[in-house]
Amino acid sequence: MASLPPWLQRWNFIERARLERQLWDAFERGEPIEQLVEQCPPGFQQEVWSTTAMRIRRIEAMMRDQQQPPADQG
Numbered sequence: 001m002a003s004l005p006p007w008l009q010r011w012n013f014i015e016r017a018r019l020e021r022q023l024w025d026a027f028e029r030g031e032p033i034e035q036l037v038e039q040c041p042p043g044f045q046q047e048v049w050s051t052t053a054m055r056i057r058r059i060e061a062m063m064r065d066q067q068q069p070p071a072d073q074g
Helices: 013-028 033-039 044-067
Strands: none
Touching (some): 013 033, 033 044
């Protein structure tokens, strides 16, 4: 995939989905995804992983907030 120009890689949905799945798998294994993003070489993969890491953390926070019991109103 490295032979494609960066502008074309952005439109390659299959490659993007593959990279997103790699980071989700790392998250599910308990790996530090922010560290993986930092260690990733600059380019398309890092771009995809950066946005995916933000999405993962946003979903994680939303799920955590939904699991907390409501505060007492009495």
